[in-house]
Amino acid sequence: MKILNYKYIENKNFEDFASGRVIYHKSGYTNFPVRLAGEIFMTCLDVIGKKDDKAVLYDPCCGGGYLLTALGFMLGNKISSIYASDVSTDAVELAKENLNLLTEQGLNNRKSQLIEMYNEFGKESHREAIISADNLLKQIYSQNQLINCSVFSADITKQNSLSQKDFKADIIFTDIPYGNLVSWSDNSPLAIDKLLDTVACVLNETSVVAISSDKAQKITNTGYKVIRKIIVGKRKIELLQKVNL
Ligand SMILES: C[S@@+](CC[C@H](N)C(=O)[O-])C[C@H]1O[C@@H](n2cnc3c(N)ncnc32)[C@H](O)[C@@H]1O
Numbered sequence: 001m002k003i004l005n006y007k008y009i010e011n012k013n014f015e016d017f018a019s020g021r022v023i024y025h026k027s028g029y030t031n032f033p034v035r036l037a038g039e040i041f042m043t044c045l046d047v048i049g050k051k052d053d054k055a056v057l058y059d060p061c062c063g064g065g066y067l068l069t070a071l072g073f074m075l076g077n078k079i080s081s082i083y084a085s086d087v088s089t090d091a092v093e094l095a096k097e098n099l100n101l102l103t104e105q106g107l108n109n110r111k112s113q114l115i116e117m118y119n120e121f122g123k124e125s126h127r128e129a130i131i132s133a134d135n136l137l138k139q140i141y142s143q144n145q146l147i148n149c150s151v152f153s154a155d156i157t158k159q160n161s162l163s164q165k166d167f168k169a170d171i172i173f174t175d176i177p178y179g180n181l182v183s184w185s186d187n188s189p190l191a192i193d194k195l196l197d198t199v200a201c202v203l204n205e206t207s208v209v210a211i212s213s214d215k216a217q218k219i220t221n222t223g224y225k226v227i228r229k230i231i232v233g234k235r236k237i238e239l240l241q242k243v244n245l
Pocket residue numbers: 029030031032060061062063064065066067068085086087088091154155156157174175176177178182183184185186
């Protein structure tokens with residue numbers, strides 16, 4: 001068990017990535033600490049030996065896509081493709097809207113929407129969001145960002161949910177359901193183990209799976225080894241790789 005010492009992502013102001021500012025937020029949806037997300041992603045990239053390269057990233061419990069969208073903005077020069085799925089079709093719709101912000105056109109449309117809202121209501125929060133949209137646009141240009149995004153619905157506890165998918169993920173990073181706002185669709189105590197079985201077919205030999213959960217949920221899937229376990233406040237993040245490859 002390890003307490004996290006940040007090595008890759010410096011401590012700065014992440015307000016441009018705040019949920020509900022430029023990135024869309026809906027009530028009932030969770031978000032994720034941005035610096036922590038970046039640090040975990042970079043740790044995974046290091047583990048797979050791609051620190052100077054780009055990776056394919058997949059979140060099978062993507063919710064509204066906050067985690068993936070924030071990572072796309074922050075580390076877009078390290079990501080070639082993003083795959084996102086969730087059992088909830090509403091979540092999938094929100095994730096699509098959010099991941100579309102990673103394109104120049106999607107972000108410019110969002111900026112126009114914020115300008116319209118500012119002109120209509122004159123709210124300070126909208127003015128600040130317009131500034132953030134400009135900052136994010138600069139970031140997209142500076143990173144020469146072009147991330148392919150694909151969003152679909154899938155129950156990740158059902159064994160064959162990904163059997164028709166032809167992508168391979170270098171990194172799976174997911175914040176699984178725990179607690180008040182979101183819960184597993186099937187309430188099974190083995191939900192994480194089932195998730196690991198289901199995603200196995202989209203992993204390659206070196207892929208890393210990073211699972212963020214509360215401390216109560218246990219991983220007992222023997223097809224994987226835990227290569228790192230990190231505790232941050234109430235969160236536990238386990239990095240796993242498939243065994244016997
Ligand atoms: C903590 S939220 C994820 C939030 C997400 N990381 C974000 O940044 O927006 C967990 C998600 O798991 C989804 N979920 C619950 N059961 C699932 C299942 N069986 N298969 C796939 N997703 C599931 C919920 O719909 C919820 O959106």
